Amino acid sequence: MQLTVWTYEGPPHVGAMRIATAMQGVHYVLHAPQGDTYADLLFTMIERLPRRPPVTYTTFQARDLGGDTAGLFQQAAADAFERFKPQAMLVGASCTAELIQDDPGGLARALKLPIPVVPLELPSYQKKENWGAAETFYQLVRTLCAKDAPPPGFKRPAREPGSRACCNVLGPAALGFRHRDDIKAISQILEQLEVDINVIAPLGASPADLARLGEADFNVVMYPEIGFQAAQWLGRTFDQPAVKTIPIGLGATREFIQEVAMLAGTDAAAALAGTPSHSGWYSHSVDSTYLTGKRVFVFGDATHAVAAARIAAEELGFTVVGLGTYSREFARDVREAAKKYGVEPLITDDYLAVEAQVAELQPELVLGTQMERHIAKRLGVPCAVISAPVHVQDFPARYSPQMGFEGANVIFDTWVHPLMMGLEEHLLTMFRGDFEFHDAAPASHLGSNAVTAKAAPAPVAQAMSKPATVGTTWAPEAEKELGKIPFFVRGKARRNTERFAADRSVELITVETLYDAKAHYSR
Amino acid sequence: MSNVNNLRISAERGQREVFCGLTGIIWLHRKIQDAFFLVVGSRTCAHLIQSAAGVMIFAEPRFATAIIDERDLAGLADANEELDRVVTQLLARRPDIKLLFLVGSCPSEVIKLDLSRAALRLSGRFSPQVRVLNYSGSGIETTFTQGEDACLASLVPSLPVTPPDASPNLLVVGSLADVVEDQMRILLNDMGITDVQFFPPRRSTELSPIGANTRFLLAQPFLADTARALEERGAKHLPAPFPLGAEGTLGWLKAAAGAWHIDDARFRLATQPAYERALRTLGRYRDQLAGKRVFFFPDSQLEIPLARFLANEMSMELVEVGTPFLHRSHLAAELASLPAGTSVVEGQHVENQLDRCFAASPDLVVCGLGLANPLEARGLTTKWSIELVFTPIQGFNQAADLAELFARPLVRRTRLVA
Numbered sequence: 001m002q003l004t005v006w007t008y009e010g011p012p013h014v015g016a017m018r019i020a021t022a023m024q025g026v027h028y029v030l031h032a033p034q035g036d037t038y039a040d041l042l043f044t045m046i047e048r049l050p051r052r053p054p055v056t057y058t059t060f061q062a063r064d065l066g067g068d069t070a071g072l073f074q075q076a077a078a079d080a081f082e083r084f085k086p087q088a089m090l091v092g093a094s095c096t097a098e099l100i101q102d103d104p105g106g107l108a109r110a111l112k113l114p115i116p117v118v119p120l121e122l123p124s125y126q127k128k129e130n131w132g133a134a135e136t137f138y139q140l141v142r143t144l145c146a147k148d149a150p151p152p153g154f155k156r157p158a159r160e161p162g163s164r165a166c167c168n169v170l171g172p173a174a175l176g177f178r179h180r181d182d183i184k185a186i187s188q189i190l191e192q193l194e195v196d197i198n199v200i201a202p203l204g205a206s207p208a209d210l211a212r213l214g215e216a217d218f219n220v221v222m223y224p225e226i227g228f229q230a231a232q233w234l235g236r237t238f239d240q241p242a243v244k245t246i247p248i249g250l251g252a253t254r255e256f257i258q259e260v261a262m263l264a265g266t267d268a269a270a271a272l273a274g275t276p277s278h279s280g281w282y283s284h285s286v287d288s289t290y291l292t293g294k295r296v297f298v299f300g301d302a303t304h305a306v307a308a309a310r311i312a313a314e315e316l317g318f319t320v321v322g323l324g325t326y327s328r329e330f331a332r333d334v335r336e337a338a339k340k341y342g343v344e345p346l347i348t349d350d351y352l353a354v355e356a357q358v359a360e361l362q363p364e365l366v367l368g369t370q371m372e373r374h375i376a377k378r379l380g381v382p383c384a385v386i387s388a389p390v391h392v393q394d395f396p397a398r399y400s401p402q403m404g405f406e407g408a409n410v411i412f413d414t415w416v417h418p419l420m421m422g423l424e425e426h427l428l429t430m431f432r433g434d435f436e437f438h439d440a441a442p443a444s445h446l447g448s449n450a451v452t453a454k455a456a457p458a459p460v461a462q463a464m465s466k467p468a469t470v471g472t473t474w475a476p477e478a479e480k481e482l483g484k485i486p487f488f489v490r491g492k493a494r495r496n497t498e499r500f501a502a503d504r505s506v507e508l509i510t511v512e513t514l515y516d517a518k519a520h521y522s523r
Numbered sequence: 524m525s526n527v528n529n530l531r532i533s534a535e536r537g538q539r540e541v542f543c544g545l546t547g548i549i550w551l552h553r554k555i556q557d558a559f560f561l562v563v564g565s566r567t568c569a570h571l572i573q574s575a576a577g578v579m580i581f582a583e584p585r586f587a588t589a590i591i592d593e594r595d596l597a598g599l600a601d602a603n604e605e606l607d608r609v610v611t612q613l614l615a616r617r618p619d620i621k622l623l624f625l626v627g628s629c630p631s632e633v634i635k636l637d638l639s640r641a642a643l644r645l646s647g648r649f650s651p652q653v654r655v656l657n658y659s660g661s662g663i664e665t666t667f668t669q670g671e672d673a674c675l676a677s678l679v680p681s682l683p684v685t686p687p688d689a690s691p692n693l694l695v696v697g698s699l700a701d702v703v704e705d706q707m708r709i710l711l712n713d714m715g716i717t718d719v720q721f722f723p724p725r726r727s728t729e730l731s732p733i734g735a736n737t738r739f740l741l742a743q744p745f746l747a748d749t750a751r752a753l754e755e756r757g758a759k760h761l762p763a764p765f766p767l768g769a770e771g772t773l774g775w776l777k778a779a780a781g782a783w784h785i786d787d788a789r790f791r792l793a794t795q796p797a798y799e800r801a802l803r804t805l806g807r808y809r810d811q812l813a814g815k816r817v818f819f820f821p822d823s824q825l826e827i828p829l830a831r832f833l834a835n836e837m838s839m840e841l842v843e844v845g846t847p848f849l850h851r852s853h854l855a856a857e858l859a860s861l862p863a864g865t866s867v868v869e870g871q872h873v874e875n876q877l878d879r880c881f882a883a884s885p886d887l888v889v890c891g892l893g894l895a896n897p898l899e900a901r902g903l904t905t906k907w908s909i910e911l912v913f914t915p916i917q918g919f920n921q922a923a924d925l926a927e928l929f930a931r932p933l934v935r936r937t938r939l940v941a
Contacts, residue, residue: 001563001592001602001608002592002609003587003612004566005587007569011567011570034539034541034666035542035544035545036543037539037540038542038546038574039574044895044896045896050899051897057538061662062661064663076538124567125591126592
């Protein structure tokens, strides 16, 4: 049993719903108790879809448990087929139905429906939402592509000279973080590279489209959390290579273009040169020098977290002080990236552990999910959202991709906006005691509701004022001097000074000790 | 199809598009301010509560889920040990908690994890600092607001006993917004009923004593088990309409006045100003709502009293009134006030109900969050039913707010031209 306050991911059947809802002509019959229909509102309220998710729930109750829940499932599947006339059906169980072991797959098979029926085995007590989405997509792809699959050991023949390459784009789903906009960004790049798109899936694809996946020359995997498993199978079965780079950020977008161009045998020059990007220049402009070395904490799904850390370090000149993910399936990628930035990776789905680390590291910017937005708000640290789990705010009305050159522009704006602007930060440092420009004053462009140092909660305040070593005390003048240091680095200054004092057996920290420590730790 | 009071009452079964009882935790944990709700369930339960709450308002709320994993399924003895460990961890984190509810879920019910024994065991260990109770909010046993019923029923045995010669006291049963409680208390005091308590209390240490001297008024229509538990303790239910709208509130207060033998003059003196003010403000919304046709999907069991209010006080036409359950005796006064011929549907077959809704093409549909946007996209105007549970709508001063909740979506549709 795990004590859970908030969860980053839903159960695996919600992942399956994200696939079914993304597609056309697929219906999911879910053996589930009354109440599990809450999942519909994720799609209709958070993503604001104008239609119900294509899901039929058996919604059994206690009185059904003594009777024929299997019959209830079969009736629901038969009725759903009759009413919705899908081209393919997914069948499975949610956590409670898994316990009563009615075998939805077998029951649905017995109906002998004239369409492909894909039984889903999604172990609810082990796995989570993204795994469920990946598994569902993979099972659908396998089932629908199987009849056209070549014999094992198939080698893809070379393309006819002069013909355009074509690829599949895999991974975008319902309830994804900017998936709709990323598809447009990716499609534009592929168009510039003169690569045709065979199928984009699951978002917008029909079962008939999935059956054509084998026709492409290669696959672009936009979101490995959802598309990697299917892409691996397609790679083995149809000898389709997969593009490894995720084009989030300027550098990654350039590498993506080169990787696609190589696979497609086209010229990358036009795509690389022809797209104006403001973010690269803005980051080089003098106004951005205030971004230098800002301490950022990054947490999200593996793909977005790794991409964000790279952008932070290489394209904005930040210092990555923490990096983590809730995607255990892709923890290895995050561990590798963490090594690059010299930080200890945080692999957890425990929201409280993430909060503790943010409080401990005291970053100047948090790049995380909606959960970290709340943590940052409590701790009074600026924050930008980079990853699912999604919130209604993560479906902006305007075009707002994360991928490609436009994605890099969006990211530059989104991350820099919550920070104090250049000269303003200097003024704050110069006039620390100013009645308007004090620690608690928010950045002027953020308005009066912006987070302030006063919002910092008691636990952190305690953590900050607790002496690092018993026997070390602060002289009143030193304490006062400490108060002149901007709030977002004050905790760090305090800890460094205390460590410095403890290492030297200094019992009373004076103003001199404070500045000695500052000199010692300065880079 | 049965025919009570000239109503067309039918029942249907099929897919139910409703929340389970766990959802009640969202308002119950705000109401009882030193209580913590620990759901013993699956990741689905945890996801449900945070999604139904819609927003993550509270950085560390007073509810959480002990997520059952594979090892817990393998052996129930270990599951009990695990539960004890999780509760110990939780209470160490939250020394401010005085009352802990272990809340059963579908999986905990199906694996027959005995939470009542766990609650006894843990109460023994943590009392007197913390009392541990249990109830089930599982979807296989409870629909949405029935979670509050199960919670309150579990709290009834903790209520102290009044002495045998105690003078009559009035208990108002069912979660109400604090502002509504305060208004009701003033009205009841003005009528001459001074010993008034509310259940649930704002703090778990302020439990009202009950006994044969206790008369109780239900403030919510979904409290079947709680009422039964109170009656078993000797308390007497005062049958009344529910305090929604000016007439409903007047009837509700009148039931208390009757039990306390308060004469008409005093009752009028205490209630007339607020009643008349409510009538005046309701008039403004009657112009917007009169003649409009409304369709209720089943949700909170508030549907019958709400339909009565809309029909009788706002002159709306009832196309269909769906309700998850129909408690005929608690709703007797409400059913008697519904217009003849009203179609009341108990239970749900969501697909058939949607077919009927589209065919009827009502002016306003009251439905859950899963259906609202899809119906809006089809050109129907909707009111989210969950807002009716989370908003203070009871009493004279809130009657117009209640009407406005129904008028707003209609007004909005007339304003938007693009």
